Amino acid sequence: MDVTAIIDSLNDAQRQAVSAPSRSMLVLAGAGSGKTRVLVHRIAWLIQVEHISPHNILAVTFTNKAAKEMRGRVEELLNISARAMWIGTFHGLAHRFLRQHSEEAKLPSTFQVIDSDDQLRLIKRLMKAMNIDDTRWPPKQMVWFINAQKDEGIRASHIQETGDLYQQKKLEIYRAYEDLCKRSGLIDFAELLLRAHETLRDNTELLAFYRDRFQHVHVDEFQDTNTIQYAWLRLLTEGKDNLFVVGDDDQSIYGWRGAKIENMFNFQKQYPNHLLVRLEQNYRSTGNILKASNALIACNEGRMGKALHTDDGDGDLISLYSAFNEQDEAYFVVERIRKWVAEGNSRADAAILYRSNAQSRLFEEKLMAMGMPYRVYGGLRFFDRMEIKNALAYLHLSAHKGNDAAFERIINTPTRGIGTKTIDNIRHLAREQQMTLWQAMISLLKAGHFTPRAENALKGFVLIINSLTEQSEGAELYQQVKNAIEKSNLIEFYKKEKGDKGEARVENLEELVNAARQFDYDASNEENQSELDIFLAHAALESGDAQGDAFDDCVQLMTLHSAKGLEFPLVFMVGLEEGLFPSQQSVDDFARLEEERRLCYVGMTRAMKYLYMTYAESRRLYGKENYPRPSRFLKEIPAEQLQEIRLRANVSKPVTPVKSSKSTLGTSGRYQLGQRVKHEKFGEGVVLQVDGDGAQERVQVNFADAGMKWLMLSYAKLELL
Template identity: 55%
Template structure:
């Protein structure tokens, strides 16, 4: 490849980052400064100029969407010659590592990922099992506590409560939660990172394997990394590794979930000979917007310091309207859009941004009153929809009978006559025996503890799961899914419901 193709169209600082000598580098990239382009061209430079094998390169991003975009742009630039490179999120790469080394990580081969909803359901069960009042000990707060401790790399045995009764209660819940997850072969998102870190720290041969393979590591959005991600990176990067991080201390907004903007400075201190390159030319905003942003952000303490600029137009001045309340705000916004429309502007070129979904109602009412058509973007993600999670829970339970979260989700979905009292009996039996809910159910049936109707319903459920696994074992996944939806009763359940939601669910399953 002609090297000029990698540098043409870049500004001087972008070229400096792309063509930087091998070593450790921090690219402090302001908003709209073309950092993704720099990362893509840097990877291409490593393969073309430095003759690096794709197998020796790992690229880390923060979202699956960003990872897919980077993968596509690299393949386009390199004409598909990037096969073998690891590209993904911290969680995705740690998941890949744990699948490859599940025995060393003390996990079953078929371990399942616990999403946030399933985590809440499990925590509520554990809170009830410990005779705690969920109003005083909310499951969401328990999840925050557990995830925060894992982000700091702390297991229950590492935490000192200092005889604080509140801390002792949260710690007891953490311990019970970890035992339940280990027993059922479940891994939550925070656990992916912590267990992968522990795997590298504990297993010298695995650590040296990855250090020998990955000679070039690139990390995007470094200001959003937490302690366990930084520690994982340090173990992955061997003494001969060249690490380039891209971040912006002015865009650190995730401190509330454990992100440490100081990791940028730690990188300069902990990675030998690290140098800093500043990307300050902005390609996204007008001059007036950048001047206002620079003035505002200059008030932040402990900045590394940069000043965004553009060679584009100054643009319109920024206007601010201080509304009396949310109704006045909605009226003003819709009025400005109407003015724009009356002067020839198209509604499709107009967008309204708001901080939270709760604010949309007043804005929608104002739009309806003005007779102005609109469309809401966003909403629930595909795999967070109830009907999708129900189908996935059947598939997960077929693969792993010890998955208590999936068991609870579908044992009475569709309704099969298993009430709250029966489920509570199963939960208590599982807790008392130190077993999973599946194991406890079989034991209760064998011991004839349950009443006739409940026992028959539970027995039919167990037979259903066993039959689904036997009948679909040799089928490809999409056919397994279709069989589960049809034979579990999920399809009939929604066919019997009325309304647009039920019709939407059936269309979704048809196209899945």
């Protein structure tokens, strides 16, 4: 491939970033400006023009989906294999590094990666063994505390005791958790990054080797990096001036989970020789959407500064809808989508974005009532599903008897008559003797400690695990997975579960065998690791991935946070009200309010052609009727980019009453405000408002028992009283 083939398709700013001489670079990439394209073409330029070996290139991003896309595009552009390059997620690359250097990392070569669910289970078990009240110290909060410390590079030994009982107890749990993981050879997600950083930092020769190897380090979504991730990058590139980062301070929306927007500003100080390139040409949205988004985000202070523009036209104005209440809002959105689909458009091209997960319920109800398929983005991924995690736990334990998390998960799943007291005895001995749960169980069995019933159940469990271990010798990966599912009796267990859920679980277990059969195993990158271990690590890392897969033809529902990185021709941003978006917690906090504004900016720039923004004049939240003000973000959008769909002056209108006192109201019905009506389900009520015409005519009725309801007259059979 010649030089022109790499850069011909790029705009001027993209070309500058791709072809710049080797040095550190900050590419400030606006939404829809082609940042992945720039990263991929930069790598291609280095290999094809600068003659850098693929072996000397590192590229890191945040999701497995993004990493897979990057590898695929590099291979397609250069017609070479990307295996020699380290392209992956922070967690995936840290795992790869630790596998190759487990001795330097002070880890057993057979260490196991645990996901967030298994981590929570371990914390719960620890707290129970330590007699800690989980109502005062909730296990989920303890997990958050431990991971937050690790993300900042802080070990339990680094934390000073302050005399505060609450902090002291959290520190005790952190210490005990570290001891348990060390004893069991377990690594959680946060530990992957921290241990990789510590191993490089504390091994001079190893650090020198990787600094020399990775002559070019690339980072995607740099604004989402946390403290330990940036520290790891700094270690690798210190003194080399070879860090190429792509990010957007205006899309930094994950501060609540540790992302540091400050990293972007610190980069400019710590790499003073860097080149700054702004990608401002947008290839996604219309001119009006971009003008509105630029005006909104300009209200934030301390930005690096950029303004998105497009060579395409302005397109439609942003539609603003003021709903009577949350029911009306949901009806309006779903009705607009119905018309969109009726015009021949795809359901999957329409997305409903909301600030809080709780907002999805009404939209789901309306979509179901209309018989329109939909999907809530961010639902459980394949490897997160309970039945899959249970099957994998059998494989974990058969390969590594010291995996306490796997032991805890399946000791009585499916139920085999092993009670809480029996498990507590095993836990107690394991803690007392500093041994694994498997070792403690075997020891107690030999001592004849259990009742005959418990002993038989435990021996049956031991027989299952040992037989899986024996059958794994020489067996193909898919056969090992199939054996685990059959021996564990999980299929029969889930067949007993009523309804579609049990059937779906069985289908998922069958799909797990297919996943193992299709697993791409590259032994060259995994020294001394069995194919099963690599598959289990892959499953754990996939489980931690927040990004979803491609969808069928369904309407997409998701939180604004989940929408980042996606795009849709038709977007509805709903619930734009003070206290909901921006959230109540951010109203009095300047930094959090600015992050909320960035979140609004992200939502707006997901829209390609049509953007609807809605708010409700009244909304029932937490069992209480509220009358919120429209979001301040709406006021920050220029009026010339907005069109109001319904003016409040036209909402209510007095009309002529129907003459018959026992008529059923249809679309041609007319009545006065205050008219008493009866509904077969809601009972008697009073008409408060009427809106729309013809088939779209509807009324708001205050029912004595059911409260206020909006009803479509073409569907609701109201009887005049």
